[in-house]
Amino acid sequence: MRVGFIGYGNMADALACGFVSANMIKFTDLTMCNKSNVERREAFAKRGGVVAPDAVSVAKSSDVVFLAVKPPYIKSVLEEVYGGCDADELKPKVFVSVAAGVTLDVMEGVWTSKNATPPPMVRVMPNTPCLVGAAASGLCVGSTCSDDDRNKALALMSAVGVCKVIMESQMSALTGVSGSGPAYIFILIEAMADGGVRAGLPRDVALQLAAQTFYGAAKMVLETGEHPGVLKDKVCSPGGTTITAVHELEKAGVRQAMMNAVVAAAARGDELAKLS
Numbered sequence: 001m002r003v004g005f006i007g008y009g010n011m012a013d014a015l016a017c018g019f020v021s022a023n024m025i026k027f028t029d030l031t032m033c034n035k036s037n038v039e040r041r042e043a044f045a046k047r048g049g050v051v052a053p054d055a056v057s058v059a060k061s062s063d064v065v066f067l068a069v070k071p072p073y074i075k076s077v078l079e080e081v082y083g084g085c086d087a088d089e090l091k092p093k094v095f096v097s098v099a100a101g102v103t104l105d106v107m108e109g110v111w112t113s114k115n116a117t118p119p120p121m122v123r124v125m126p127n128t129p130c131l132v133g134a135a136a137s138g139l140c141v142g143s144t145c146s147d148d149d150r151n152k153a154l155a156l157m158s159a160v161g162v163c164k165v166i167m168e169s170q171m172s173a174l175t176g177v178s179g180s181g182p183a184y185i186f187i188l189i190e191a192m193a194d195g196g197v198r199a200g201l202p203r204d205v206a207l208q209l210a211a212q213t214f215y216g217a218a219k220m221v222l223e224t225g226e227h228p229g230v231l232k233d234k235v236c237s238p239g240g241t242t243i244t245a246v247h248e249l250e251k252a253g254v255r256q257a258m259m260n261a262v263v264a265a266a267a268r269g270d271e272l273a274k275l276s
């Protein structure tokens, strides 16, 4: 299977390196194009990947074609593909957009507005931990996508983490939780490490312990199946250190802040959908 990337920035690189680390493909099976970043192209070619001149070349030479440009450019790169490839050539391929907010209807509209049948399309919302095999992704499929087509995308995304098949109407909510989510957690890890430094730990020790604490707590939620509230209660000794810290977090409105963050990201996803 050859995998292509139209647009090769942070997300595409995390996906490509994740697929290779998971042994789903070899780097030599990858093709990419970007707009102008020569350093990215050189690094990609150095690892054995094929650097293509444009979106049409990526589409022609790949079985699964990731669309990994910013949301406002999805439609224009698909217009390029429509203009440069005939329908029969595209039918056996699967186009996988990772763009926030751009609906399947908008992507398929590039073909349907010209009375043409769109190629199989999938919308995925991945997150950057796919780089280390720990993605939390969701996908939904377009009107011409067969089970085989969907399974190709699902196999790739499942190789680099967890991938849920969801309804397209849930895609913005998923973006608010897991697509954008790593950024919230990186901030919290950094803040927890800062607290450790303030309390007297060396920076490297504080950072490693903060990250490991997030990792361990997440692993416990996933592996014990216990409600996070129950697990939290088991850490809080009466009159102890933890409940004293939890009181500070509650005073600062940390739950409300996290819920608001997720809802704001989801709302922005819906706004982007209207703009595309």
Ligand SMILES: NC(=O)C1=CN([C@@H]2O[C@H](COP(=O)(O)OP(=O)(O)OC[C@H]3O[C@@H](n4cnc5c(N)ncnc54)[C@H](OP(=O)(O)O)[C@@H]3O)[C@@H](O)[C@H]2O)C=CC1
Residues within 6 Å of the ligand: 006, 007, 008, 009, 010, 011, 012, 033, 034, 035, 036, 037, 038, 040, 055, 068, 069, 070, 071, 073, 077, 098, 099, 100, 125, 126, 127, 128, 179, 180
């Ligand atoms: N970053 C993340 O954590 C996540 C991102 N996404 C989605 O992934 C997509 C990409 O985001 P991200 O990787 O962060 O963005 P980047 O800005 O890092 O990457 C965008 C890429 O698109 C390229 N590009 C722009 N215009 C064209 C064009 N006309 N033809 C070919 N390539 C083009 C850029 O080229 P050049 O570098 O040369 O300018 C760059 O390689 C977005 O749609 C975003 O919504 C989804 C989930 C998570």
Ligand SMILES: O=C(O)[C@@H]1CCC=N1
Residues within 6 Å of the ligand: 100, 175, 179, 180
């Ligand atoms: O910030 C963004 O818009 C993209 C989509 C999800 C994560 N990054």
